[in-house]
Amino acid sequence: MTNSSGASLAQPDAGSRLAGWGKVLGIFGLLVAIVVTTGAMNPRFFGAENLENVLQRTALFGIIGIGAAFPIVTAGIDLSIGSVIALVATCLPPLLDAGVPAGPAVIAVLLLAAGLGLIHGLLITRLGLQPFVVTLCGLLVYRGVARYIVDDQTVGFGDSYDGLRTLATGRPFSIGALDVPAPALVLLAVAVLAAIFLGRSVWGRWMLALGRNPTAARYAGVPVERVTILAYVICSLLAGVGGVLFALDVNSVQPASMGNFYELYAIAAAVLGGCSLRGGEGSILGVVLGAAVMRLLYNSIVLLGIPSQLEFAIVGGVLLLGAIADEVVRRLAEARRARERARARTERTT
Amino acid sequence: MTAPNHLLREGLTAMIHSARPLLAALSMGAALLAAACQPGQADDGVRIAYVSNGVDPFWDVAAAGARAAEAEFGVDVEVVFPSPATAEVQRQKVQDLLVRGINAVAISPVDAENMTPFLDTLTEKVHLITHDSDAPKSKRRCFIGVDNYEAGRACGELLVEALPDGGEVAIFVGRLEQDNARLRRQGVIDALLGRPADASRSDAVDAALSGNGFTIVATRTDDFDAARAKSNVEDTLVKYPELAGVAGLFAYNAPACVEALKGAGRLGTVAIASFDEQDATLDGIAAGHVLGTVSQNPFQYGYESVRILKALCEGDESVLPEGGILSTPPTVVKKDNLEAFRAKLKADIASGSGK
Numbered sequence: 001m002t003n004s005s006g007a008s009l010a011q012p013d014a015g016s017r018l019a020g021w022g023k024v025l026g027i028f029g030l031l032v033a034i035v036v037t038t039g040a041m042n043p044r045f046f047g048a049e050n051l052e053n054v055l056q057r058t059a060l061f062g063i064i065g066i067g068a069a070f071p072i073v074t075a076g077i078d079l080s081i082g083s084v085i086a087l088v089a090t091c092l093p094p095l096l097d098a099g100v101p102a103g104p105a106v107i108a109v110l111l112l113a114a115g116l117g118l119i120h121g122l123l124i125t126r127l128g129l130q131p132f133v134v135t136l137c138g139l140l141v142y143r144g145v146a147r148y149i150v151d152d153q154t155v156g157f158g159d160s161y162d163g164l165r166t167l168a169t170g171r172p173f174s175i176g177a178l179d180v181p182a183p184a185l186v187l188l189a190v191a192v193l194a195a196i197f198l199g200r201s202v203w204g205r206w207m208l209a210l211g212r213n214p215t216a217a218r219y220a221g222v223p224v225e226r227v228t229i230l231a232y233v234i235c236s237l238l239a240g241v242g243g244v245l246f247a248l249d250v251n252s253v254q255p256a257s258m259g260n261f262y263e264l265y266a267i268a269a270a271v272l273g274g275c276s277l278r279g280g281e282g283s284i285l286g287v288v289l290g291a292a293v294m295r296l297l298y299n300s301i302v303l304l305g306i307p308s309q310l311e312f313a314i315v316g317g318v319l320l321l322g323a324i325a326d327e328v329v330r331r332l333a334e335a336r337r338a339r340e341r342a343r344a345r346t347e348r349t350t
Numbered sequence: 351m352t353a354p355n356h357l358l359r360e361g362l363t364a365m366i367h368s369a370r371p372l373l374a375a376l377s378m379g380a381a382l383l384a385a386a387c388q389p390g391q392a393d394d395g396v397r398i399a400y401v402s403n404g405v406d407p408f409w410d411v412a413a414a415g416a417r418a419a420e421a422e423f424g425v426d427v428e429v430v431f432p433s434p435a436t437a438e439v440q441r442q443k444v445q446d447l448l449v450r451g452i453n454a455v456a457i458s459p460v461d462a463e464n465m466t467p468f469l470d471t472l473t474e475k476v477h478l479i480t481h482d483s484d485a486p487k488s489k490r491r492c493f494i495g496v497d498n499y500e501a502g503r504a505c506g507e508l509l510v511e512a513l514p515d516g517g518e519v520a521i522f523v524g525r526l527e528q529d530n531a532r533l534r535r536q537g538v539i540d541a542l543l544g545r546p547a548d549a550s551r552s553d554a555v556d557a558a559l560s561g562n563g564f565t566i567v568a569t570r571t572d573d574f575d576a577a578r579a580k581s582n583v584e585d586t587l588v589k590y591p592e593l594a595g596v597a598g599l600f601a602y603n604a605p606a607c608v609e610a611l612k613g614a615g616r617l618g619t620v621a622i623a624s625f626d627e628q629d630a631t632l633d634g635i636a637a638g639h640v641l642g643t644v645s646q647n648p649f650q651y652g653y654e655s656v657r658i659l660k661a662l663c664e665g666d667e668s669v670l671p672e673g674g675i676l677s678t679p680p681t682v683v684k685k686d687n688l689e690a691f692r693a694k695l696k697a698d699i700a701s702g703s704g705k
Binding site: 255305 | 404405406407410428431433434445475484568569570572573575576577578580581582584586587588589591602605606609613628629630633
């Protein structure tokens, strides 16, 4: 872990670091706008109960969003997240029913998820298959396996595993009137670890370097294959964590529909939060904010009494407006900086 | 695992057999036609396809009914659950089944209106009936199912009975494109508002509806996503703190209501009326959290479909119901008849799992 060339290689220049923060600020601005608008139109939005709901959902979708960010940072993609969620969620109740204690059962399904990520990584690096193809096939295969395992039956925990379910439904402590949902703590832990990993560790910088320029990274001595594999393992593992929490939260797992399209929510959170699909850029805080924006939108649609039919139109419209505003602000700032540079130059010459 | 292989082999033999004298480019189309026009070529028995409109425990019970009839009447039944549950997937599944030499189809069309031309072309090749959700304008021989409007009214009556002073009620459903979802919703609303029965009524989703002490505050759809179903209920509870009752129109909606109310600590303060017979719903009735549920007797859908199609294949038209509609009566399950209902459900499923 003392390869300094890998670390220095990934040092972003001041300008792009600023642009990264700009993206985070942009998504934060969008979040504030949604909060203020919804809160002004329906003050119950700020009630503890509603904030807990939003926090809970942001946590669940934030965890899978952070997972999705890792392959994206390496300029890859993972489309299998929703199906990994379904497979993990489907396997957990039968394991428990078979008498496996809660702890080992959860660890077993998480290992399963990580194993799937390992397979993705190996296929991508050793066989040179495209990430899109590998994980698209994963999306299909795991959904089919999940449905086959339980024969399309809905599975759940009934009333028997309330202790385990506190992982998802528990409220371990309160801040004022707000009972903090347990998954929010899981998200916090995952986010802090992921941010330290990506921003401070050599492996994280290798990952960013690899996403920026894989050839340069390889010449600089970055173990490109192992770094890529790790990105997919982290992604599937976090999808597995999400799958466990979703299953425990909803207490009803329908293998045919559980987690459908969740890979898109996860990828959207990552991209909204400033991860470039071209790779090499990513902010964990941004991903969490991206997940929060998506959940807030769904929440405010109900709180404002907007018909369900308009839901997707509203979500898509607001996200697009946000992206446009972000780009316009960025260009204005750039133009201003250019003008200032030009003025400084003319002042120097005169 | 042997049955599918066996069928596959037969299908392939039929295809190769009929396509041999034709040009390669035409072989697929010819195989399709040949297999559809001569269903007896591979097998002289009656082969029935039982097609659902998606994947759900509800359909497992219906499939058990079809299986029970399969054993009783000595026919071959192919049960198909299309997933994802779209009109296009459903259509492709049926087309593939035709190639395999099916001579009768019972289907629950996802999109009755737009699938009608396709259903009509099917009637030229096979005996066709609808179940669960009808396509009334098609040439299907008959429809087997519950009267969804009446079933909706029965669901609404559960709330009227539990809430004599009325109050705010919200409705939760997977999606509203389906005939059965629309009719159920209208039935619930009409029962709550104390209107006379009229299945042709259609209230807009965002219409302000009140009367008889009740106000319908919202109808929320979730596209069959159980997590969304739960969050819809949570958000509605925040928006309408005075909410007195909820109606869950699809099987998983009431369990989602129970989970959301439990999370909000309001279990027991909001009345829940349900559809169908998911375990969590029945457990909720036993615990007193759910008022009751309207069961459509899915076992009968499967059983009756196979019985009628078998007779049609043998030229017996006397089985067709009056007016082309065989209404199976809905069963309202409450605490007092819960145990009997559960016992019957268990026995029904067991009778269909013989094969």
